[in-house]
């Protein structure tokens with residue numbers, strides 16, 4: 001008979017994703033979006049290139065408490081959003097806490113953040129400034145604050161900029177932080193999204209602050225373009241990289257399959273509007289299209305549209321791995337239960353286990369396989385698992401394969417025992433092994449006392465013991 005004496009399991013994660021802070025430009029320029037709100041509720045602003053400050057990974061001291069506001073698991077495999085405040089005195093930390101709480105509640109309440117809330121941790125670092133308020137609020141006023149936040153950056157009134165290296169210095173008080181949300185102690189309209197630095201800014205005390213914060217996350221986390229435009233401008237650039245802006249009209253998109261071609265004609269209630277191509281996007285009225293008539297990348301109080309949601313979800317999975325924990329590699333015994341632990345989102349992952357390329361049907365939606373339930377022949381076997389996020393909010397199947405799927409495999413080596421007659425495994429074939437045969441006498445498939453593997457424990461097994469009598473280590 002064959003006994004699973006040694007099972008070697010090797011974990012091979014094939015789709016490890018890592019999140020790095022790159023730069024848009026080798027010369028160290030970052031694309032920065034800036035936004036404010038018009039009287040009729042539309043966003044207005046623009047985009048420019050600003051020099052990128054070095055991300056030195058230093059942790060700045062001089063902070064009060066670091067508070068985790070939402071905890072969904074270990075930071076290393078979560079999207080960690082960190083609030084850092086500027087222009088708050090120690091006596092104003094309670095209003096900073098309230099500004100942060102309002103912004104957090106707002107973005108967790110909008111899709112796709114609600115569905116994917118389990119991927120996020122949210123933290124607040126109590127940064128204390130020497131003076132209250134930020135620069136140029138009002139114009140010409142300068143204040144000594146921790147992160148140098150200022151309006152009128154690059155001579156643009158609503159460009160609320162921040163020292164990204166200082167913002168990260170404070171955000172780094174949270175290990176493995178991914179996105180910094182810099183909150184200005186101000187009620188003046190303004191905000192900015194630094195796409196490479198992964199920093200967004202907003203005014204904590206502004207009535208539109210939460211929507212500006214969400215909109216800026218669209219830039220910094222979702223890699224989204226602005227969908228508003230100015231009359232008479234014609235777009236002359238190349239095809240944008242953002243998934244929610246395109247130079248192709250619907251007819252072209254339908255034939256070349258680019259951008260949001262899979263979404264044309266879709267209209268789902270939780271997302272903003274009928275997907276088509278609407279001329280006017282990225283500050284130009286002509287020559288460039290947005291996916292829906294309106295959306296959070298265009299106006300206050302709107303949901304995101306489907307192509308934007310798809311972009312967010314893909315970006316989320318560039319930061320986290322679906323499999324949060326799993327059976328480690330190497331030696332397990334034949335009774336081992338091989339497991340994976342997936343992230344908690346609001347819908348189930350599709351989990352497929354295969355053994356030697358055959359799907360183990362009964363395990364399909366489970367997170368573990370009990371090896372003792374399998375009959376494994378002598379030799380090598382491969383146990384594999386494939387986990388996929390099947391969300392219908394993503395139709396870019398290449399991106400789903402690249403970022404929203406994970407594969408692991410384990411090698412199981414099954415070796416026949418060197419001395420099958422040593423039933424109790426004590427290194428000697430002796431009277432105790434004879435007694436084990438007598439105990440198991442009769443039909444007995446798969447049992448250790450069935451030395452010759454004919455599914456019956458009988459006199460031929462007793463003879464096998466006599467043949468092997470003595471030391472058998």
Ligand SMILES: [Zn+2]
Pocket residue numbers: 033034035043045215219225226
């Ligand atoms: Zn914007």
